Amino acid sequence: MGGRRDGALKSAQGSDRAIPIGSGGSSLLRPLKAAEVVARNIVGDIRAQNLGPGDGLPSEAAMLVQYGVSRESLREGLRLLEVQGMIAIRRGPGGGPVVGSVGAAHLGRVSALFFHMSGATYQELFQAWVWAEGELAERAARHPDAVLRAATMEPFTDGHPHESGGALDGYLEEHAGFHRAVASLVCNRVLELSLESYGQIVAHHVAMVDDPRTLRDVLVDDHHGIASAVTAGHPKRSRDLMEEHLRGVVDYCRERLGGSLDTAVEWL
Numbered sequence: 001m002g003g004r005r006d007g008a009l010k011s012a013q014g015s016d017r018a019i020p021i022g023s024g025g026s027s028l029l030r031p032l033k034a035a036e037v038v039a040r041n042i043v044g045d046i047r048a049q050n051l052g053p054g055d056g057l058p059s060e061a062a063m064l065v066q067y068g069v070s071r072e073s074l075r076e077g078l079r080l081l082e083v084q085g086m087i088a089i090r091r092g093p094g095g096g097p098v099v100g101s102v103g104a105a106h107l108g109r110v111s112a113l114f115f116h117m118s119g120a121t122y123q124e125l126f127q128a129w130v131w132a133e134g135e136l137a138e139r140a141a142r143h144p145d146a147v148l149r150a151a152t153m154e155p156f157t158d159g160h161p162h163e164s165g166g167a168l169d170g171y172l173e174e175h176a177g178f179h180r181a182v183a184s185l186v187c188n189r190v191l192e193l194s195l196e197s198y199g200q201i202v203a204h205h206v207a208m209v210d211d212p213r214t215l216r217d218v219l220v221d222d223h224h225g226i227a228s229a230v231t232a233g234h235p236k237r238s239r240d241l242m243e244e245h246l247r248g249v250v251d252y253c254r255e256r257l258g259g260s261l262d263t264a265v266e267w268l
């Protein structure tokens with residue numbers, strides 16, 4: 001892990017020339033390329049047919065006929081969706097494309113590339129993350145259905161849910177599970193996906209540079225308190241506790257990473 005850490009965090013040092021953030025200009029008006037049209041149509045068909053994660057998609061031969069494009073464009077379109085996690089390609093006999101998921105982690109991953117090119121730093125990412133999660137927690141506590149709030153937060157208000165058996169993947173998944181549950185109460189998928197993506201980048205990057213399980217003792221009671229505030233419907237308290245919770249993580253990272261928080265966010 002050490003080699004990756006050094007490579008990831010040092011490569012941006014010393015490069016203070018960033019690409020200014022622009023509107024993208026005329027690129028918004030350019031027509032979609034054939035591969036992008038295919039990708040759009042596949043996603044459209046997944047929605048129209050109400051398919052869920054793991055459901056099979058037509059074979060390549062069938063898609064070539066269905067979408068009327070070249071094999072090259074079809075494969076490029078499938079690849080575009082595959083890297084975003086929206087589909088998965090099962091290899092081997094009986095394999096083929098299947099429906100994937102809509103994950104804030106994937107959105108975060110591609111966002112990190114934008115952040116890097118703009119020169120945005122880890123410091124800025126952490127700032128955005130604290131604000132975003134505070135906003136989600138406040139909105140979650142405002143959800144009008146007290147029964148739903150209680151049911152969604154119940155796994156986190158009851159004892160210590162973070163018993164993942166020590167595996168890093170399991171720990172990260174359980175930690176993300178709490179934040180996802182809070183975000184789900186916002187009932188706005190645009191906010192849920194975009195604001196959650198910051199935390200996904202942070203989790204991914206912290207896991208690359210350090211073992212976040214050492215943070216467990218600091219975090220385990222925080223979730224309990226936030227979940228209780230959301231359940232009780234206290235928006236301000238939920239926001240304050242969430243911000244405090246994440247500042248703990250930021251302070252921890254600052255201590256561990258020092259000046260490297262001023263480097264540009266990497267695409268990991």
Ligand SMILES: [Zn+2]
Binds near residue numbers: 219
């Ligand atoms: Zn947390």
